[in-house]
Amino acid sequence: MVSDTGTPYWGRHGAAGLLLRAPRPDGSPAVLLQHRAPWSHQGGTWALPGGARDSHETPEQAAVREAHEEAGLLAEHVHVRATVVTAEVFGAGGAHWSYTTVVADAPELLTTVANRESSELRWVAEDDVVELPLHPGFAASWERLRITTMLRAHDHDQCRQPLPHTVEISSGVFAWCTSTAAEVS
Template identity: 55%
Template sequence: MASRDGDGWVACRCGHRHWGLNGAAGLVLFRPGDDGPEVLLQHRASWVHDGGTWAVPGGARDSHEDPVQAALREADEEVGLAAGHVQVRGTVTGTDHEDWRYDYVLASTTPQTRVHAANAETADLSWVPVARVPGLPLHAGLARDWDRLADRVRTASDA
Protein backbone atom coordinates (compact mmCIF):
# COMPACT_ATOMS: atom_id res chain seq x y z
CA MET A 1 0.00 0.00 0.00
CA ALA A 2 2.07 2.89 -1.26
CA SER A 3 1.13 6.45 -1.96
CA ARG A 4 0.98 7.22 -5.68
CA ASP A 5 1.16 3.53 -6.64
CA GLY A 6 -1.76 4.07 -9.04
CA ASP A 7 0.09 6.44 -11.38
CA GLY A 8 0.65 4.93 -14.79
CA TRP A 9 -1.01 4.09 -18.09
CA VAL A 10 -3.16 1.02 -18.63
CA ALA A 11 -4.08 -0.53 -21.97
CA CYS A 12 -7.42 -2.15 -21.22
CA ARG A 13 -8.82 -5.18 -23.03
CA CYS A 14 -10.94 -2.86 -25.20
CA GLY A 15 -7.78 -1.43 -26.70
CA HIS A 16 -8.08 1.95 -24.99
CA ARG A 17 -5.31 3.62 -23.03
CA HIS A 18 -6.26 5.06 -19.63
CA TRP A 19 -4.46 6.84 -16.79
CA GLY A 20 -4.60 4.96 -13.50
CA LEU A 21 -3.26 1.49 -12.83
CA ASN A 22 -6.15 0.87 -10.40
CA GLY A 23 -8.74 2.94 -12.23
CA ALA A 24 -9.49 6.59 -11.64
CA ALA A 25 -12.01 8.88 -9.97
CA GLY A 26 -13.11 12.50 -10.16
CA LEU A 27 -15.09 14.90 -8.00
CA VAL A 28 -18.30 16.43 -9.35
CA LEU A 29 -18.54 19.26 -6.83
CA PHE A 30 -21.68 21.38 -6.91
CA ARG A 31 -23.14 24.31 -5.01
CA PRO A 32 -26.24 26.50 -5.22
CA GLY A 33 -26.06 29.29 -7.79
CA ASP A 34 -28.23 32.12 -9.03
CA ASP A 35 -29.28 30.09 -12.09
CA GLY A 36 -29.57 26.71 -10.38
CA PRO A 37 -26.74 24.43 -9.29
CA GLU A 38 -23.19 25.19 -10.41
CA VAL A 39 -20.40 22.64 -10.81
CA LEU A 40 -16.69 23.20 -10.38
CA LEU A 41 -14.83 22.61 -13.63
CA GLN A 42 -11.09 22.45 -14.10
CA HIS A 43 -9.51 23.71 -17.31
CA ARG A 44 -6.82 21.11 -17.86
CA ALA A 45 -3.30 22.32 -18.55
CA SER A 46 -2.20 21.89 -22.17
CA TRP A 47 0.48 19.30 -21.30
CA VAL A 48 -1.83 16.76 -19.58
CA HIS A 49 -3.86 14.04 -21.33
CA ASP A 50 -6.73 15.78 -23.17
CA GLY A 51 -5.19 19.11 -22.21
CA GLY A 52 -7.09 22.28 -22.97
CA THR A 53 -10.44 20.70 -22.14
CA TRP A 54 -12.71 21.21 -19.15
CA ALA A 55 -13.14 18.37 -16.70
CA VAL A 56 -13.70 17.67 -13.03
CA PRO A 57 -10.74 17.39 -10.66
CA GLY A 58 -9.64 13.78 -10.59
CA GLY A 59 -7.04 11.20 -11.41
CA ALA A 60 -5.55 7.80 -10.70
CA ARG A 61 -6.67 5.70 -7.73
CA ASP A 62 -4.01 4.30 -5.46
CA SER A 63 -4.30 0.61 -4.57
CA HIS A 64 -5.63 1.30 -1.07
CA GLU A 65 -8.23 3.89 -2.11
CA ASP A 66 -11.89 3.60 -2.93
CA PRO A 67 -13.35 6.09 -5.46
CA VAL A 68 -14.39 8.58 -2.76
CA GLN A 69 -10.96 8.65 -1.15
CA ALA A 70 -9.24 9.03 -4.52
CA ALA A 71 -11.55 11.81 -5.75
CA LEU A 72 -11.18 13.79 -2.53
CA ARG A 73 -7.38 13.40 -2.54
CA GLU A 74 -7.16 14.48 -6.17
CA ALA A 75 -9.41 17.51 -5.51
CA ASP A 76 -7.15 18.55 -2.66
CA GLU A 77 -4.03 18.14 -4.84
CA GLU A 78 -5.45 19.90 -7.91
CA VAL A 79 -7.78 22.60 -6.57
CA GLY A 80 -6.88 22.93 -2.87
CA LEU A 81 -10.21 21.57 -1.65
CA ALA A 82 -10.18 20.16 1.87
CA ALA A 83 -12.46 17.12 2.29
CA GLY A 84 -14.09 18.74 5.32
CA HIS A 85 -15.71 21.32 3.03
CA VAL A 86 -17.84 18.83 1.09
CA GLN A 87 -20.73 16.48 1.69
CA VAL A 88 -20.47 13.34 -0.43
CA ARG A 89 -23.82 12.62 -2.09
CA GLY A 90 -23.04 9.45 -4.01
CA THR A 91 -21.04 7.89 -6.82
CA VAL A 92 -21.70 7.33 -10.50
CA THR A 93 -19.75 4.91 -12.66
CA GLY A 94 -18.56 6.54 -15.87
CA THR A 95 -16.40 4.46 -18.18
CA ASP A 96 -16.30 0.79 -17.18
CA HIS A 97 -14.17 -1.53 -19.32
CA GLU A 98 -14.18 -4.26 -16.64
CA ASP A 99 -10.41 -4.09 -16.18
CA TRP A 100 -10.40 -0.27 -15.92
CA ARG A 101 -13.06 2.04 -14.53
CA TYR A 102 -13.64 5.75 -13.92
CA ASP A 103 -15.95 6.72 -11.06
CA TYR A 104 -17.47 10.12 -10.39
CA VAL A 105 -18.05 11.20 -6.80
CA LEU A 106 -20.88 13.68 -6.39
CA ALA A 107 -20.47 16.14 -3.53
CA SER A 108 -22.06 19.39 -2.48
CA THR A 109 -20.51 22.44 -0.90
CA THR A 110 -21.47 26.00 -0.03
CA PRO A 111 -20.94 29.19 -2.02
CA GLN A 112 -18.35 30.21 0.58
CA THR A 113 -16.01 27.30 -0.25
CA ARG A 114 -12.84 28.55 -1.90
CA VAL A 115 -10.72 26.67 -4.42
CA HIS A 116 -7.59 27.58 -6.37
CA ALA A 117 -5.26 26.08 -8.96
CA ALA A 118 -3.13 24.06 -6.56
CA ASN A 119 -0.82 22.36 -9.06
CA ALA A 120 0.38 22.64 -12.64
CA GLU A 121 -2.33 20.30 -13.97
CA THR A 122 -4.90 23.08 -13.49
CA ALA A 123 -4.83 25.98 -15.95
CA ASP A 124 -8.02 27.56 -14.58
CA LEU A 125 -11.12 26.85 -12.49
CA SER A 126 -14.68 27.97 -12.95
CA TRP A 127 -18.05 27.48 -11.27
CA VAL A 128 -20.37 26.78 -14.20
CA PRO A 129 -24.18 26.56 -14.15
CA VAL A 130 -25.18 22.97 -14.98
CA ALA A 131 -27.08 24.09 -18.10
CA ARG A 132 -23.98 25.79 -19.56
CA VAL A 133 -21.57 22.86 -19.17
CA PRO A 134 -22.38 21.20 -22.55
CA GLY A 135 -21.34 24.38 -24.37
CA LEU A 136 -17.73 24.05 -23.20
CA PRO A 137 -14.96 21.98 -24.81
CA LEU A 138 -15.22 19.06 -22.40
CA HIS A 139 -12.86 16.17 -21.75
CA ALA A 140 -14.20 13.29 -23.88
CA GLY A 141 -15.14 11.16 -20.88
CA LEU A 142 -17.01 13.96 -19.16
CA ALA A 143 -18.80 14.85 -22.40
CA ARG A 144 -19.99 11.23 -22.74
CA ASP A 145 -21.27 11.12 -19.16
CA TRP A 146 -22.50 14.68 -18.68
CA ASP A 147 -26.25 14.19 -19.24
CA ARG A 148 -26.41 11.47 -16.57
CA LEU A 149 -24.26 13.50 -14.19
CA ALA A 150 -26.30 16.67 -14.72
CA ASP A 151 -29.49 14.78 -13.82
CA ARG A 152 -27.87 13.47 -10.62
CA VAL A 153 -26.58 16.94 -9.68
CA ARG A 154 -30.02 18.49 -10.20
CA THR A 155 -31.70 15.78 -8.12
CA ALA A 156 -29.13 16.00 -5.32
CA SER A 157 -29.27 19.79 -5.22
CA ASP A 158 -33.06 19.65 -4.79
CA ALA A 159 -32.74 17.29 -1.80
Protein backbone atom coordinates in the same frame (compact mmCIF):
# COMPACT_ATOMS: atom_id res chain seq x y z
CA MET B 1 -4.02 -0.46 -17.98
CA VAL B 2 -4.30 -1.05 -21.72
CA SER B 3 -7.69 -1.97 -23.20
CA ASP B 4 -8.33 -4.78 -25.68
CA THR B 5 -8.14 -2.16 -28.45
CA GLY B 6 -4.72 -0.91 -27.29
CA THR B 7 -5.91 2.30 -25.64
CA PRO B 8 -4.05 3.13 -22.40
CA TYR B 9 -6.02 4.18 -19.30
CA TRP B 10 -4.44 6.05 -16.40
CA GLY B 11 -4.46 4.40 -13.00
CA ARG B 12 -3.75 0.75 -12.28
CA HIS B 13 -6.60 0.70 -9.74
CA GLY B 14 -8.96 2.86 -11.77
CA ALA B 15 -9.64 6.56 -11.49
CA ALA B 16 -12.17 8.88 -9.88
CA GLY B 17 -13.31 12.47 -10.27
CA LEU B 18 -15.30 14.85 -8.10
CA LEU B 19 -18.50 16.36 -9.49
CA LEU B 20 -18.87 19.11 -6.90
CA ARG B 21 -21.99 21.29 -6.89
CA ALA B 22 -22.59 24.42 -4.88
CA PRO B 23 -25.39 26.99 -4.85
CA ARG B 24 -25.05 30.11 -6.99
CA PRO B 25 -26.44 33.39 -5.59
CA ASP B 26 -29.84 32.61 -7.17
CA GLY B 27 -29.88 29.14 -5.54
CA SER B 28 -29.33 27.21 -8.78
CA PRO B 29 -26.43 24.74 -8.92
CA ALA B 30 -22.95 25.46 -10.20
CA VAL B 31 -20.38 22.74 -10.96
CA LEU B 32 -16.64 23.06 -10.33
CA LEU B 33 -14.75 22.35 -13.57
CA GLN B 34 -11.06 22.11 -14.33
CA HIS B 35 -9.62 23.50 -17.57
CA ARG B 36 -6.92 20.92 -18.20
CA ALA B 37 -3.36 22.16 -18.75
CA PRO B 38 -2.26 22.07 -22.42
CA TRP B 39 0.46 19.48 -21.74
CA SER B 40 -1.92 17.02 -20.05
CA HIS B 41 -3.90 14.22 -21.71
CA GLN B 42 -6.79 15.92 -23.56
CA GLY B 43 -5.25 19.27 -22.60
CA GLY B 44 -7.39 22.32 -23.23
CA THR B 45 -10.63 20.54 -22.43
CA TRP B 46 -12.83 20.97 -19.37
CA ALA B 47 -13.43 18.12 -16.93
CA LEU B 48 -13.78 17.27 -13.26
CA PRO B 49 -10.86 17.41 -10.85
CA GLY B 50 -9.76 13.80 -10.51
CA GLY B 51 -7.18 11.17 -11.24
CA ALA B 52 -5.79 7.73 -10.52
CA ARG B 53 -6.86 5.78 -7.45
CA ASP B 54 -4.22 4.44 -5.10
CA SER B 55 -4.45 0.74 -4.18
CA HIS B 56 -5.82 1.48 -0.70
CA GLU B 57 -8.38 4.13 -1.72
CA THR B 58 -12.10 4.01 -2.30
CA PRO B 59 -13.36 6.09 -5.23
CA GLU B 60 -14.66 8.67 -2.73
CA GLN B 61 -11.27 8.98 -1.04
CA ALA B 62 -9.45 9.26 -4.37
CA ALA B 63 -11.81 11.93 -5.75
CA VAL B 64 -11.61 14.06 -2.60
CA ARG B 65 -7.79 13.69 -2.47
CA GLU B 66 -7.45 14.65 -6.15
CA ALA B 67 -9.76 17.66 -5.67
CA HIS B 68 -7.55 18.78 -2.79
CA GLU B 69 -4.38 18.36 -4.90
CA GLU B 70 -5.79 19.97 -8.06
CA ALA B 71 -8.14 22.61 -6.63
CA GLY B 72 -7.07 23.16 -3.02
CA LEU B 73 -10.42 21.94 -1.67
CA LEU B 74 -10.62 20.77 1.93
CA ALA B 75 -12.37 17.46 2.59
CA GLU B 76 -14.51 18.96 5.36
CA HIS B 77 -16.24 21.21 2.80
CA VAL B 78 -17.17 18.28 0.53
CA HIS B 79 -20.36 16.32 1.26
CA VAL B 80 -20.47 13.13 -0.83
CA ARG B 81 -23.97 12.27 -2.07
CA ALA B 82 -23.45 9.38 -4.53
CA THR B 83 -20.99 7.49 -6.71
CA VAL B 84 -21.57 6.54 -10.33
CA VAL B 85 -19.29 4.30 -12.41
CA THR B 86 -19.25 6.28 -15.65
CA ALA B 87 -16.72 4.22 -17.62
CA GLU B 88 -15.52 0.62 -17.58
CA VAL B 89 -12.85 -0.95 -19.77
CA PHE B 90 -11.62 -4.51 -20.01
CA GLY B 91 -8.15 -5.53 -21.13
CA ALA B 92 -5.99 -8.53 -21.80
CA GLY B 93 -5.77 -11.20 -19.14
CA GLY B 94 -8.95 -10.08 -17.41
CA ALA B 95 -7.64 -6.60 -16.61
CA HIS B 96 -10.37 -4.19 -15.59
CA TRP B 97 -10.37 -0.39 -15.28
CA SER B 98 -13.17 1.92 -14.19
CA TYR B 99 -13.79 5.62 -13.74
CA THR B 100 -16.07 6.59 -10.87
CA THR B 101 -17.69 9.99 -10.66
CA VAL B 102 -18.21 11.01 -7.05
CA VAL B 103 -21.19 13.37 -6.80
CA ALA B 104 -20.85 15.83 -3.93
CA ASP B 105 -21.95 19.23 -2.66
CA ALA B 106 -20.28 22.20 -1.03
CA PRO B 107 -22.20 24.69 1.10
CA GLU B 108 -21.05 27.62 -1.07
CA LEU B 109 -18.94 28.46 -4.11
CA LEU B 110 -15.59 27.61 -2.55
CA THR B 111 -12.36 29.43 -3.32
CA THR B 112 -10.06 27.23 -5.38
CA VAL B 113 -6.31 27.12 -5.97
CA ALA B 114 -5.19 25.58 -9.25
CA ASN B 115 -2.11 23.37 -9.42
CA ARG B 116 0.05 22.82 -12.51
CA GLU B 117 -2.47 20.34 -13.98
CA SER B 118 -5.01 23.14 -14.43
CA SER B 119 -5.06 26.18 -16.69
CA GLU B 120 -8.09 27.36 -14.74
CA LEU B 121 -10.72 26.26 -12.24
CA ARG B 122 -14.20 27.67 -12.64
CA TRP B 123 -17.64 27.36 -11.07
CA VAL B 124 -19.95 26.90 -14.07
CA ALA B 125 -23.75 27.12 -14.05
CA GLU B 126 -25.10 23.62 -14.59
CA ASP B 127 -26.90 24.63 -17.82
CA ASP B 128 -23.70 26.18 -19.24
CA VAL B 129 -21.46 23.12 -18.87
CA VAL B 130 -22.28 21.82 -22.38
CA GLU B 131 -21.11 25.13 -23.91
CA LEU B 132 -17.48 24.36 -22.99
CA PRO B 133 -15.11 22.06 -24.92
CA LEU B 134 -15.45 19.05 -22.62
CA HIS B 135 -13.03 16.16 -22.13
CA PRO B 136 -14.53 13.31 -24.21
CA GLY B 137 -15.00 11.03 -21.19
CA PHE B 138 -16.77 13.75 -19.21
CA ALA B 139 -18.85 14.77 -22.23
CA ALA B 140 -19.99 11.16 -22.64
CA SER B 141 -21.23 10.97 -19.05
CA TRP B 142 -22.50 14.52 -18.44
CA GLU B 143 -26.13 13.97 -19.45
CA ARG B 144 -26.56 11.17 -16.93
CA LEU B 145 -24.86 13.14 -14.15
CA ARG B 146 -26.57 16.49 -14.52
CA ILE B 147 -29.51 17.72 -12.47
CA THR B 148 -32.79 16.63 -14.06
CA THR B 149 -35.18 18.52 -11.80
CA MET B 150 -35.35 21.09 -9.03
CA LEU B 151 -37.14 20.19 -5.81
CA ARG B 152 -38.34 22.19 -2.83
CA ALA B 153 -37.99 20.94 0.73
CA HIS B 154 -41.52 19.53 0.85
CA ASP B 155 -41.13 17.67 -2.51
CA HIS B 156 -38.86 14.85 -1.31
CA ASP B 157 -37.89 13.38 2.09
CA GLN B 158 -34.16 13.84 1.42
CA CYS B 159 -34.73 17.54 0.72
CA ARG B 160 -35.39 18.11 4.41
CA GLN B 161 -31.63 18.21 5.07
CA PRO B 162 -30.00 21.65 5.10
CA LEU B 163 -30.52 23.26 1.70
CA PRO B 164 -29.47 23.43 -1.05
CA HIS B 165 -28.00 20.05 -2.03
CA THR B 166 -28.03 17.20 -4.54
CA VAL B 167 -30.36 14.23 -4.11
CA GLU B 168 -30.21 10.97 -6.04
CA ILE B 169 -33.95 10.46 -6.63
CA SER B 170 -33.40 7.08 -8.29
CA SER B 171 -30.28 5.20 -9.35
CA GLY B 172 -28.15 7.69 -11.28
CA VAL B 173 -30.90 10.35 -11.51
CA PHE B 174 -30.14 13.60 -9.68
CA ALA B 175 -32.23 16.51 -8.41
CA TRP B 176 -31.27 19.79 -6.76
CA CYS B 177 -33.05 20.53 -3.50
CA THR B 178 -33.51 24.21 -2.79
CA SER B 179 -35.88 26.53 -1.00
CA THR B 180 -37.07 27.82 -4.40
CA ALA B 181 -37.57 25.52 -7.38
CA ALA B 182 -36.28 27.13 -10.56
CA GLU B 183 -36.67 25.69 -14.02
CA VAL B 184 -34.08 23.23 -15.37
CA SER B 185 -33.54 23.38 -19.10
